[in-house]
Amino acid sequence: MSTEGARGVVHLVDDDEAIRVALTRLFTAAGYTTHAYGSAGAFLIATGTEPDGCLVLDLHMPGPDGLALHDALRQRGWTVPTVFLTGRGDIPSSVRALKAGASDFLTKPVRSEVLLEAVRAALEADAPRRAARERRREARTRFGSLDARERTVLRRVVEGALTKQIAWELGVSERTVKADRASVMRKMGATTLPELVRLSEGLSPDGEPSSG
Template structure:
């Protein structure tokens, strides 16, 4: 099995060495950086499974790096480490998506628990992204009329109403509906609605776009 890679950004070399030893002893691979700039220069943020991030650093600090990653659309699970955090700082970090906010010197068991949570979140995010990409690819294979029918179906409209709105025969709508279910790999109406939600929420794709 491939080792899970933990990315660590802290300007304190002693902290980097101590945490790296701990994480490697737990079976993780560690990539450590002395600054946020070094991390940004060396990593593809979308591939980071867990980022241990110091708050106070010269140049780009931890919260600013979090903001930069969020603006780029990278969904990076972050565990913050700080020697002098406060409540407003903690609230800001968590509201911006941080998994946890730990105070140095950090308890080993607390750190490992937070890392596991971050890695689990990264795995879930990856699966959601894969399903979204698959749904998007299937959606793009639909004809313009099938997209219209799909939009109406997930809106809860019966075949008779859809037919009237599209100026088509009800039997024709049933045929399109069946093709939509097949092409979208949906086993039920509930399944199709969930797929549609995934497309519109995660990819901002309009179901009515031709």
């Protein structure tokens, strides 16, 4: 189940259908795009890559529970902000979740304004990470528009190679390298060399995030 909104994205994972319906209505009315899942497995199947937005996660569910899902996401390197919901007070679990990076831990029944504030705060705190991810996505898209020689020129330029050296390595004229460099700058959306270096940081030769 999903509905479109503009304030951000909420991924709701709860095995109770009535709660999923009620909270989906709440988040949608508040202006959030809402995706609801009935289990941890359903969420993982639907999200092959780290999702944007905030995860609202029921603690106690059949199969992998909320903490198990949260741990699995952290093992993948995902840092999507998470607000836990639990039907009963569970201090050890709340401490564990918060130590593992959860944004908040709320006990059902939770007042609408309290839950919405927790989601708002989680998304606000996560804004720098989302902005960085968007910059990386844009850089990969721009990198994909480069042809093979332009990618080589980009790599050598950010490594500090001189135009003459790049021309010799590629077996082309310096004028050709200068034209390729200008094309790279334009396609990558850079106006200065430092900006080009920043845009290319973290990209492997195929344009994917590097592992280093």
